[in-house]
Amino acid sequence: MATTNGSAADGPAAKKPKAETKLWGGRFTGAVDPLMEEFNASINVDRRMYRQDIVGSQAYARAIAKVGLITEDERDALITGLDQVLAEWANNQFVLQPNDEDIHTANERRLKELAGPVAGKLHTGRSRNDQVATDMRLWLRDELTELIDLLKAFVASSIERAAADIDVLMPGYTHLQASAFTLLYHSTPTPCARLLPIFLRAQPIRWSHWVLSHAWAMQRDIERLTDLRKRVNVMPLGSGALAGHPFGIDRQALAQDLGFDAISFNSLDATSGRDFVAEFLFAATMVNIHLSKWAEDLCNYSSKEFGFVQLSDAYSTGSSLMPQKKNPDSLELIRGKAGTTFGSCAGFLMTLKGLPSTYNKDLQEDKSAMFQSPAVVSLTRSCVQIATGVLSTLRINPEQMRAALSVDMLATDLAYYLVRRQVPFREAHGLSGQCVARAEEKKCSLNELTLEDFQAIHPKFEADVSDVWKFENSVDQYSASGGTGRTAVLEQIESLKAKL
Template sequence: MLKGTQSSRVCTLADLMLILWQSLQAHPGLWRCLNSNFSHLICGLCWPIAICQTKKNLSLLDNNKKKDCTERTYLSLASILHKVLSGNNIVLKTINEIIGLFDLPLPLSQGDKLWGGRFSGSTDPIMEMLNSSIACDQRLSEVDIQGSMAYAKALEKAGILTKTELEKILSGLEKISEEWSKGVFVVKQSDEDIHTANERRLKELIGDIAGKLHTGRSRNDQVVTDLKLLLKSSISVISTHLLQLIKTLVERAATEIDVIMPGYTHLQKALPIRWSQFLLSHAVALIRDSERLGEVKKRMSVLPLGSGALAGNPLEIDRELLRSELDFASISLNSMDAISERDFVVELLSVATLLMIHLSKLAEDLIIFSTTEFGFVTLSDAYSTGSSLLPQKKNPDSLELIRSKAGRVFGRLAAVLMVLKGLPSTYNKDLQEDKEAVFDVVDTLTAVLQVATGVISTLQVNKENMEKALTPELLSTDLALYLVRKGMPFRQAHVASGKAVHLAETKGIAINKLTLEDLKSISPLFASDVSQVFNIVNSVEQYTAVGGTAKSSVTAQIEQLRELLKKQKEQA
């Protein structure tokens, strides 16, 4: 039991966080009543805050407000947390009095756990908080039920369950699924994780028969099965959004194929290109990401269920039945590897990292192009924000957030790699950390891809500004190519073109304003037809090789990408 004296005392913030955490575990309604910022704080940041042991003088509500209303209780707890974090001083009663005041649950004994037979006494409350994962992994609720339904059928086939018992278990699991979908499932303090929560509720619904469901099954093979099921579905959602973004880029490239702009290297003008060539360069990179997602999903489709804690299943469970029920492509080859491997998590996070690199590059390009200095594009108001001080500002926050989210994803990958690098064989509790990382990345990608699609689909292209930026020096390479076509080696032609650039700069004129005599002074190969070089459209149209920026080449790219999109959609 939490310790407290019989008189008012100074309480640590850790104590208060523990009280809040216990209430959160016992009553999921707290999610709806606490401000979302507080919920995030409690679930993600309460442990480091508790370590700080910051002491504050706190004062609590009078007893006449106790047990008035469950939601009122939650809001009171939120109010206390707000005051503590704001540095306000109030007087706190003993922790035991607070528990009585709010009717909060007391710590469980070890015997109340699924694994409690070996233990006596109670788990340390801070250890309880550190060990619990239900706040994060309740996201697995539906797939956990799917896995349990399949496993129950396998148990019935193996003779462990009777047909009547199977029907009761399946009916109970369907009821639990309905409760989760309606948001009325009540998480209790004893629910260490999603597996124990569902099993506890099943026992409440159908009695001791529920205890047969876990026969021969371990949470080790259960959780990795759940995670694979959820991520397979998540990849499909991500792929759908990614393909929509690619389609938006491709169709915009087709519509605006005649728009020409400067191309840049080192952020300096290099050659004239089609705006479509720029858009398609990003589409091609994203197509590779789409292909990688499909490859990860394919390798992920290996069933671990039936591997037990590490040695396999001793009850002649039909793993082929499990594979078919859960729609996996194959069955794991080795039980020890199956329950511990998280290659699929690392692969997904790695692909996500590459995808975010590509999205960050797209965002950076558009941020630059949208500046007043460039003015090539204008973002829709729907994807821009303003300044609290500067009324003229229109900030590309959507793109800046896409760019910044890349670092978040990189960090999640690094975190999981660091968890895995020091583990011995089979399951270790360290693996609990994989879910928070991968769930966050899935959510980040889902949001970022939709915003990126919105930005591209509503973007205004300022064709006039692009044309103004097509200055004659962009054709310096064309001048060298003119000499190459006259028979001069490229290295000599490059030097001659450079001299023409220098001569124009010395005279303070554009390179296309040099006279024929000026050019002949550099090379006698220059003739009157050199005037044809100084034409932007002609310049772009000479790049006819596959992948080039000539209209014919860009059109071919568009058609090929459309075919790739069609193929990817069929496989998604």
């Protein structure tokens, strides 16, 4: 049966591949060591660029025809033959052979079988060095477009959730001190444990403000990837092995044929430069790190200790032992996969670190960094899609979020109350701390202090200090752009919509 998974081990027992049958085999006479054959091959990795390799070869056939290196009939024969090769790949009918060490060799070998000796003219003036660099840029360009679209869908879903839930308030946290409460809860007497959550949260915020905080991070990822696409969309084809093209092809016309925005201007740099791969790996790592932080928050918020949100069954699993469990596996997997993309990024940077100028075989690892399982591109794409699904189906518990608010979180607002009465902030901060201490002394919450208690600390406290204890007032005072006030959140929504 035809397959795209063939290799030297899949077919009938074959003789050792002869070096002379290779694209580079002219000066070699001995057989290649089978271990070296396997070690040198990249077909199992770069085969996914079959379409880009064929499209690039068809454009190159048109380019060399224009300068008279092949006739129009030969050009048409090459293009037609390559269409047949493309169809075989697309229909899962392409059969790999033992000597197909990479996608370029495989496609050219099959083209020769279909079109005859004219296939030997296709590589005139071209090297696999500029060919593979071109294939990678074509492939990554398409992938970036799809990934950007998926990130936009996540941001759009965030905007929709933020608008729908704009009036829901929740505690904001710094240092995730609620986790400290969870640990202490199991190691301290119950009365102390009951009081701890009052003093470990930071300030009240809107749930929508939290949602949009991650949307803004993703928007930066969109901008980063969009900017990267400009540097990816530069054509190296026509650079040869390292010195350039000897037959005067029109590289600008060739670039236009392939949809590139520009051509490379130094053949040494063009054939060896892989900073666009490293930059993509970093950008993909940042996407996954942002998703990891988002997932970590939701893991906490979906726990019984918080109870702020509930994941859809579609993105949860259970326990094989404990029937009551509903595990946020989608979020935990997103969080865990960030390490995979970081590992690919760090590993490839180390590959680049010690290389001399122009092409070196080390660069074959560039495709492994992007393609091999778990592939960074497909992994990142899957994480974004799962995250969008989680967010769009997430159920929130506004009552639980509201119940988690406590007046002690408004100690900063108490300081702001005095600031609005011309008390310097540093002094107001200390006075608010004294109010907290007084409440602890009386074993009551801040809003249970009497006006006399407050005025004993500072005479600027008046009867309207009771307005400080309204959470809506607290949240809406942050109305400056970027804040958690209602008008500021609505402004964020409109700004993100405009960017999309």
